[in-house]
Amino acid sequence: MAFELLQCHLRILFLWLVAMALVLAAEGGVLFSSLEETMVVTADIQGQNWTDGPRIRTARVGDDHMLIKWALNSTLTGLGVDREYTTVKIRLCFAPISQVERGWRKTNNDLRKDKTCSIPITSQKYTTEGNFTDWTIRRNVPGASYFVRVYVSDVNGTQLAYGQTTDRLKTSNLIIIQPITGRHLSIDVASVVFSISSVGALLGFLIAEFRRMK
Amino acid sequence: MAPSTEMRADAEINGHQKAYEIGGAGGGFEMEATDLKGRKFSLPVDSEHKAKKLKLYSFAAPHMRTFHLSWISFCICFFSTFAAPPLMPVIRDNLNLSKGDIANAGIASVSGSIISRLLMGTICDLVGPRYGCAILIMVTAPAVFCMSIVNGPTGFILVRFFISFALATFVSCQFWMSSMFTSKIVGLANGLAAGWGNLGGGITQLIMPLVYDLIRTSFGADDYVAWRLAFFLPGVMHITMGLIVLILGQDLPDGNYRQLQKSGNKISDSFAKVLYCAVTNYRMYIFALTYGFCLGVELTVDNIIAEYFYDRFDVNLHTAGIIASTFGLMNLVARPLGGVSSDLIAMRFGMRGRLWILWTIQTLGGFFCIILGITNGLVPSIVVMLVFSFFVQAACGATFGVIPFISRRSLGVVSGATGAGGNVGSILTQLLFFSSSRFSTEAGIKLMGVMSVACTTVILFTYFPQWGGMLCPPTKATEEDYYASEWTRDEQAAGLHLASLKFAENAKGERGKSRLVASAAAPATNL
Numbered sequence: 089m090a091f092e093l094l095q096c097h098l099r100i101l102f103l104w105l106v107a108m109a110l111v112l113a114a115e116g117g118v119l120f121s122s123l124e125e126t127m128v129v130t131a132d133i134q135g136q137n138w139t140d141g142p143r144i145r146t147a148r149v150g151d152d153h154m155l156i157k158w159a160l161n162s163t164l165t166g167l168g169v170d171r172e173y174t175t176v177k178i179r180l181c182f183a184p185i186s187q188v189e190r191g192w193r194k195t196n197n198d199l200r201k202d203k204t205c206s207i208p209i210t211s212q213k214y215t216t217e218g219n220f221t222d223w224t225i226r227r228n229v230p231g232a233s234y235f236v237r238v239y240v241s242d243v244n245g246t247q248l249a250y251g252q253t254t255d256r257l258k259t260s261n262l263i264i265i266q267p268i269t270g271r272h273l274s275i276d277v278a279s280v281v282f283s284i285s286s287v288g289a290l291l292g293f294l295i296a297e298f299r300r301m302k
Numbered sequence: 303m304a305p306s307t308e309m310r311a312d313a314e315i316n317g318h319q320k321a322y323e324i325g326g327a328g329g330g331f332e333m334e335a336t337d338l339k340g341r342k343f344s345l346p347v348d349s350e351h352k353a354k355k356l357k358l359y360s361f362a363a364p365h366m367r368t369f370h371l372s373w374i375s376f377c378i379c380f381f382s383t384f385a386a387p388p389l390m391p392v393i394r395d396n397l398n399l400s401k402g403d404i405a406n407a408g409i410a411s412v413s414g415s416i417i418s419r420l421l422m423g424t425i426c427d428l429v430g431p432r433y434g435c436a437i438l439i440m441v442t443a444p445a446v447f448c449m450s451i452v453n454g455p456t457g458f459i460l461v462r463f464f465i466s467f468a469l470a471t472f473v474s475c476q477f478w479m480s481s482m483f484t485s486k487i488v489g490l491a492n493g494l495a496a497g498w499g500n501l502g503g504g505i506t507q508l509i510m511p512l513v514y515d516l517i518r519t520s521f522g523a524d525d526y527v528a529w530r531l532a533f534f535l536p537g538v539m540h541i542t543m544g545l546i547v548l549i550l551g552q553d554l555p556d557g558n559y560r561q562l563q564k565s566g567n568k569i570s571d572s573f574a575k576v577l578y579c580a581v582t583n584y585r586m587y588i589f590a591l592t593y594g595f596c597l598g599v600e601l602t603v604d605n606i607i608a609e610y611f612y613d614r615f616d617v618n619l620h621t622a623g624i625i626a627s628t629f630g631l632m633n634l635v636a637r638p639l640g641g642v643s644s645d646l647i648a649m650r651f652g653m654r655g656r657l658w659i660l661w662t663i664q665t666l667g668g669f670f671c672i673i674l675g676i677t678n679g680l681v682p683s684i685v686v687m688l689v690f691s692f693f694v695q696a697a698c699g700a701t702f703g704v705i706p707f708i709s710r711r712s713l714g715v716v717s718g719a720t721g722a723g724g725n726v727g728s729i730l731t732q733l734l735f736f737s738s739s740r741f742s743t744e745a746g747i748k749l750m751g752v753m754s755v756a757c758t759t760v761i762l763f764t765y766f767p768q769w770g771g772m773l774c775p776p777t778k779a780t781e782e783d784y785y786a787s788e789w790t791r792d793e794q795a796a797g798l799h800l801a802s803l804k805f806a807e808n809a810k811g812e813r814g815k816s817r818l819v820a821s822a823a824a825p826a827t828n829l
Contacts, residue, residue, distance in 0.1 A: 190400055191739055228395075228524060228525035230396065231398055232398075267526070270525075270526025271451060271530070272527065275450050275531065278450075278534070279451050286444060286537075287441065289544075294433075
């Protein structure tokens with residue numbers, strides 16, 4: 089009986105291992121280096137003119153909007169390049185300077201493991217004329233240097249092409265976003281009050297006990 | 303805990319019994335003594351009114367109430383010291399921390415306690431463990447509240463440093479246990495209290511993300527506001543527990559230090575001599591080093607594991623916290639079991655058995671650490687982590703099965719040094735493996751495991767002349783020789799070493815069954 093039980097356990101283990109192997113094998117994602125840059129993307133900060141302003145712009149969370157426009161590169165229209173383009177995902181991506189010493193924002197060629205563009209902006213249907221979106225910078229966006237990238241994917245969600253607001257080296261046209269601190273006067277006050285009450289309660293208790301002892 | 307203790311471990315450790323009782327071998331005479339005020343004790347006590355039994359489901363004053371107050375205070379301090387790691391993905395974005403900053407904060411979070419633990423022993427001696435514990439816990443509360451107002455890496459590191467002072471409640475906890483429980487049961491009481499206190503490191507990984515989520519969703523607070531508000535929870539816990547300890551606690555079974563006149567039964571020793579005696583005992587250094595790779599590794603993992611699961615396996619903050627908490631929660635059983643296994647093996651093989659089991663458990667812990675670093679799937683990682691946590695925490699428990707025997711005169715200093723070694727180990731591992739981007743976190747974990755296995759081998763060098771070492775048999779030296787050698791001729795002439803001799807007599811059980819039987823069969827020799 090014990091032998092049958094062992095056989096049963098071994099079979100279950102074998103099946104589990106096969107399943108894990110399949111799952112892991114299916115994990116491989118699209119490689120970024122295989123994508124073509126067929127899209128043209130621009131990102132403007134409301135009220136800032138980027139053609140004659142500084143090459144690095146700043147935007148404040150909560151105050152500023154970003155107007156992001158994307159379209160297929162005009163030299164590629166009509167060539168059927170966008171035959172399978174279905175969805176356009178617009179994402180905010182960390183510039184290399186903000187990835188230094190921060191492994192959780194690391195660039196990886198395998199798009200499944202890539203953490204460069206971890207902040208989603210929005211998702212739109214692909215149209216040949218292109219589209220735009222007005223994005224109020226979300227309040228949990230950290231302070232860093234960014235650029236905007238769009239990924240175009242087919243009906244299954246597999247990435248086919250991309251476009252970005254910066255060059256290949258990701259050093260030009262960057263946007264510095266100034267975050268909220270998360271601090272409020274009320275939190276500061278509460279913090280001080282609680283701290284004082286902790287020490288005060290302790291001293292009060294000790295003094296009271298000392299007096300009682302006498 | 304002498305192995306000759308009959309652990310009426312009614313393996314009725316099955317919870318069906320109303321009270322979980324573990325008794326000392328003091329069979330017959332269980333007196334129901336009264337304290338100085340004439341109130342009856344609810345547990346059997348000895349002549350110093352220290353309890354001889356541990357009733358875990360009781361909160362009766364003074365012994366069991368002290369037990370629960372101690373471990374809960376220690377647990378809360380662990381909770382607040384490791385409250386930041388599970389929220390790190392949010393904090394690192396808010397404060398713009400780099401990997402180096404996070405590692406430095408992690409190192410700071412285990413450094414402060416080195417200083418405070420050294421001071422705490424003296425404070426307990428002077429004003430009693432009740433004041434020591436309460437003062438520490440209430441004075442570190444402002445540091446916890448300051449976490450809500452930090453702006454950048456410097457503030458973050460400083461605050462984590464000051465919060466870590468609270469971990470000295472370990473010393474007040476152990477000190478308090480020693481005042482309340484007899485020497486036969488104090489090892490178990492301390493082991494349970496320490497293990498359950500360490501639980502705080504696991505509970506916090508579970509609770510802090512929950513509180514953060516609650517604040518975010520119920521109050522609609524921004525992420526960067528919610529995590530700051532979440533820190534008010536550990537802060538308030540500090541204040542509450544401090545007051546409870548002051549109101550309900552008492553230093554000794556008969557009352558508080560200030561109320562009692564201490565009867566001069568205890569011979570006070572010279573600190574310099576005690577220190578010298580400890581510093582010249584090489585075994586202290588061995589165990590300070592090896593404790594760095596069980597407690598040290600545990601503290602390091604408490605600091606990095608939630609972030610590891612969040613980043614590597616793309617689970618959300620909540621899930622990463624739950625997974626990370628299981629690491630710390632193993633302390634509920636793992637650490638006490640480590641101590642118990644040390645005692646059990648000592649019954650048969652004595653001190654040599656204790657050393658072997660410590661080396662085995664800790665090496666296995668290091669081995670599973672290596673495996674954790676090379677495991678790629680989420681579920682296998684969790685399983686490996688659980689096995690790893692069990693062995694690492696059991697090693698902590700097993701270490702304290704050996705420590706009481708290293709020195710009798712300098713037990714306090716040796717224990718303190720071992721504890722400090724634990725923290726230093728954590729500082730070292732975080733500095734070497736998790737502070738630069740040279741290694742990924744998984745590579746760091748693997749290397750930490752390798753270093754752990756390597757450093758644990760120094761246990762092989764431990765040798766007690768009267769009991770032997772892992773690879774070498776004992777000589778004809780006796781326990782009395784070993785413990786009396788801590789005192790000079792003059793001190794022995796003055797009779798200062800008598801307590802040590804008494805301990806030596808009780809420690810004969812560390813010879814192991816075969817030698818004990820042989821010595822009983824042989825004719826009695828003069829001491």
